[in-house]
Amino acid sequence: MPELPEVETTRRGIEPYVTTSPITKVLVRCPKLRWPVPKGLNRLLKGQQFHSVTRRGKYLLLQCDAGILMLHLGMSGCLRIVDSNIKPEKHDHVDVLFENNKVLRFTDPRRFGSVHWLSQASHPLLDKLGPEPLSSAFNAEYLWEASRRRQVSVKQFIMNSAVVVGVGNIYACESLFMAHIHPEKIAKQLSRSQCELLVLAVKKVLKKAIKSGGTTLQDFRQSDGKPGYFKQRLLVYGRVGLACFTCKHPIRRTTQGQRSTFYCNHCQLKGKSRSVN
DNA sequence: CGAAACTCCTGAGCGC
């Protein structure tokens, strides 16, 4: 389940490989992903060379002269660089082959991921995205303004990609714990200082995760692409019934928007912000 | 407009 740190780790991992050799072929084994893989990718990309790999939210953008190959990893997708003699397996849906005998291989068992072709720099799926969480545009003032008339819970609010991109379920839980904010608090009831705390927490938790994801970068090529966050210590996510690291009360689990939420009912306050210096 | 339900998919874990 790639979240933004895993996507960013993937971006950094593949960029040096895919931007240094021309494309010789695109092979689509299974076009049935979240959306159908566009036809004619081989014709469009053959002979092209990617200049850069950028990221917008959880979308990866591989740019070449003819256009942009846009990828989303969904929940179970991963991208690896493998040698061309490595046989594809069951869920290896798309290969981009390069002249230097490397292959960019898109694997996705659950097929929630997607592959898009953009002939220009815009796309409907990118239009409504909120600011990048690690940019200065994502700040306390912005979050406070954006939340003013929002009746939804703060957890669902920050997981909304129109509010801020890249905050998935795990990091939403972790950020709210760090900010001492109850996940069921109504968004419009956030104080300015809570917005400040939450913004700082989101940035901190994502930066930390990207940093730990970076440790897998060195063996990105031909690695199994296991996400880095399993290595880091999650404070609340998945810890139902276990003692909170701060206060020792048991971590609780609830459901919000058909999604599991983990939190500490003692550390995370529903009402007024606890005093923070 | 906002909010909630619905949808896609398969592997893992579990009870029997």
Next chain:
DNA sequence: TGCGCTCAGGAGTTTC
């Protein structure tokens, strides 16, 4: 050993 069930979840789409 294997069947059937439930759950997990990103995020776009539909419905109210």
